[in-house]
Amino acid sequence: MRPVRYNENEKVYLNDLPENTYTGEGFMATKLSSVIGLARANSLWPLPFATSCCGIEFMATLGSNYDLGRFGAERMGFTPRQCDLLIVAGTIAKKMAPILKQVYMQMAEPRWVIAVGACASSGGIFDSYSVLQGIDQVIPVDVYVPGCPPRPEGIIEGVLKIQHIVKNESLRRRHSETYQQLLTECGIQ
């Protein structure tokens, strides 16, 4: 039936409020860090580092059927300086490793990384002289998405996991000991 009318009986879901929030009629009191976390999580700017079939699957994730834009992450940036979420989708050859590392180093803090698919996570089927056995050998990784390639649902789940991390982690994660140690292990800084 056209025109489509808004179904008033359908329940409207609102985003969860941050933890320890005090609400009343017309006001909401919470921590500044929670608000910043909420804002960061729902406006991620991904940098797609797509090298093979996982990249195609990632493109499908951005298309209208799956629509990553629903989660506030539809704005791809093709410069690392603007982006805060590095999505590595595909096989990374050993010769590509320094380039990937350079791209990561050009991103400003705060920054997060998703390894999409078996190749980016572990080298996958390419147990070979020329392929990097997982990008975590050169950069720290927040979320691994399994699959060869993963379905768009899997990639969305990975982004949601990142959002969960972004909402709940410390705003000053970059200064934490674990993070600093990870960067040192990867030879960054």
Add this chain to the structure above:
Amino acid sequence: MTAYFNDIKENIEKEFQSFQNWNTNSDIITFEVSASEITKLLEMLYHDFQFQFLTDLTAVHYPEKEKQELCVVYHLHNLSKRMRLRIKVYLDITKPNIPTAINLFSAANWMERETFDFFGVHFVGHPNLTRILNVEDMDYFPMRKEYPMEDPTRIDKDDHMFGR
């Protein structure tokens, strides 16, 4: 066509002592010469028989052939007569030296670099014989058949879910 190839064969037989194994049964006519005569042979085929297109230049490793472990393969194409030739040169893997073909074919430049990269064939006279596809600091030749398929002692991929 056969007559033309017989003409080529007679000419090579006359001038090249290392010529052997003329094989007409495979898809492309194939024969062997030694590394010392390859430059002269390519020049003759180029100028006298118009084999002026170097389709491919690569190598094969035969670990079981003693003193002939590495085989450098040239694929030549005569564009006007639509004919092809395959030339094989066997080398000792301890001294894999063969003269470069760059003076005749510019295309040989990168193909020789690739063959060096993967098999360690040393093309004498090449202006820039460095790795072309693999990382620069690699210290082995990956396409030689001298490595196990997978290191059975590695533990970083030991995952019973994937049957390793």
